[in-house]
Amino acid sequence: AQSVTQLDSQVPVFEEAPVELRCNYSSSVSVYLFWYVQYPNQGLQLLLKYLSGSTLVKGINGFEAEFNKSQTSFHLRKPSVHISDTAEYFCASIGTGANNLFFGTGTRLTVIP
C-alpha cells in the first residue's frame, strides 16, 4: 500500500535561512511524488512533482526536491526562505495505474523575521 511520512510536524526557521522539509514514501511499485502548499485559509496548490527522469525537480517559488530511490525520500528544500513561505506543506504520492492520492500529515513551516 502507498503511504508517505512527513517526519516533522513543525519547522521554525529564520528568514533568509535554508530549509529542508522531509518526506519518505513507501511503495513496492513505481510512484509519482508531489509537494503541495497550503497558505492560511486557502486550498492546496501544487509546488512540484516527480514523475520520472531527473531526480532533482524544481518547482515554484524557488523550491526544489530530490527523489532518492535508495532512501525512499523526496525532501523539499529552499536555499533562502521568505516570510511569505509561511504555510503548511504536504507531501503526496500516487501509484502508477491508481487514481488515489495519498497525503502525509503535513509540515507547518513558520518563517521568523
Add this chain to the structure above:
Amino acid sequence: DVKVTQSSRYLVKRTGEKVFLECVQDMDHENMFWYRQDPGLGLRLIYFSYDVKMKEKGDIPEGYSVSREKKERFSLILESASTNQTSMYLCASTQGGASTEAFFGQGTRLTVV
C-alpha cells in the same frame, strides 16, 4: 484559470442535521475527491469518484455519502451530522491518469454544534 469551487467557506450546523457540501469543477476532469483535514492528521480521503454515478470509498467513509450525477459536480452528504464531523473539508479534481496535478477548492470549514 482552472477552478474548483466549493459552495460554502464556513458552515455551522446542528447535531442531527443533514448537511450537503457541494463542489463544482470547470475543467472537465474525470476524477473528483473529498478529503477531510484535521490538525496533525493531514488530509484523509473520504470518497472519490472516477466517473459520473461512480464512487469509491476512501479511508474514512463512515457517516458520509456522496453523489455525482453530473461530471462537474461532486456532493458530500452528512446524513446526520455529529460533533466529531467538525472539520475542514476539501474537494479536489484530477484529469485521468496518475501523473496529473490535483486542483483543490478553497475548503469548507464545517462546525457541528
